[in-house]
Amino acid sequence: MTITITAFDRSPDGGKGLARDTRVRWALEETGQPYAVRLVSFRALKEPAHLALNPFGQIPTYEEGDIALFETGAIVFHIAQHHAGLLPGDAADRARAITWMFAALSTIEPPILEFANAKLLEGDKPWTRDRMPLVLDRVRVRLKQLAARLGDAEWLDGGFSAGDLMMVSVLLRLRASGVLDEFPNLAAYVARGEARPAYSRAFQAQLAVNTRP
Numbered sequence: 400m401t402i403t404i405t406a407f408d409r410s411p412d413g414g415k416g417l418a419r420d421t422r423v424r425w426a427l428e429e430t431g432q433p434y435a436v437r438l439v440s441f442r443a444l445k446e447p448a449h450l451a452l453n454p455f456g457q458i459p460t461y462e463e464g465d466i467a468l469f470e471t472g473a474i475v476f477h478i479a480q481h482h483a484g485l486l487p488g489d490a491a492d493r494a495r496a497i498t499w500m501f502a503a504l505s506t507i508e509p510p511i512l513e514f515a516n517a518k519l520l521e522g523d524k525p526w527t528r529d530r531m532p533l534v535l536d537r538v539r540v541r542l543k544q545l546a547a548r549l550g551d552a553e554w555l556d557g558g559f560s561a562g563d564l565m566m567v568s569v570l571l572r573l574r575a576s577g578v579l580d581e582f583p584n585l586a587a588y589v590a591r592g593e594a595r596p597a598y599s600r601a602f603q604a605q606l607a608v609n610t611r612p
């Protein structure tokens with residue numbers, strides 16, 4: 400059954416891999432699943448055909464036979480559940496890997512998004528200068544806790560899992576700010592994720608879309 404995902408026809412990041420289709424591409428690459436991509440313009444995201452797939456008018460979506468999904472957490476979880484490579488077989492190990500997926504999306508990503516939005520969308524507002532240190536502190540609190548848990552380990556809980564895929568994807572958004580480098584073990588962790596051949600294939604695929612003439 401063909402898997403089709405959606406992605407921006409031009410990502411605002413110009414191909415830095417921050418658009419969330421990259422996570423889904425990465426999961427598909429890790430599990431060896433071929434996929435097709437339907438590119439969508441910003442306007443088309445808000446039209447009925449796309450809203451039927453994602454009520455919030457966002458990418459990525461995932462279609463496979465009669466299944467249509469949105470939300471990267473749900474999509475990556477679906478892929479990981481149905482194909483080997485992203486979740487351990489043992490039930491307890493599996494539950495912990497899933498916990499890290501949720502931690503990435505609901506504990507680590509929100510302050511990082513708040514920081515990104517404060518910079519990109521509110522950078523010109525008069526109150527941003529006062530607010531930014533608070534926003535950054537909230538990011539640092541979480542990174543410090545995450546760095547303490549990771550320690551010298553290669554991955555968050557044993558072997559590489561969907562939890563690491565999601566955590567690395569979320570942390571990558573911080574790369575340009577330099578904040579990640581304040582936590583060398585997290586920076587090295589992210590670099591290990593990026594060094595995975597499956598990540599590289601996913602990154603190159605989205606880059607090709609976003610740098611085409």
Ligand SMILES: N[C@@H](CCC(=O)N[C@@H](CS)C(=O)NCC(=O)O)C(=O)O
Pocket residue numbers: 417418419420444456457458459469470471472
């Ligand atoms: N929680 C959603 C967020 C999806 C999301 O923010 N998608 C962005 C691209 S990375 C988007 O489509 N933005 C366009 C818009 O919101 O209009 C997920 O994880 O899938």
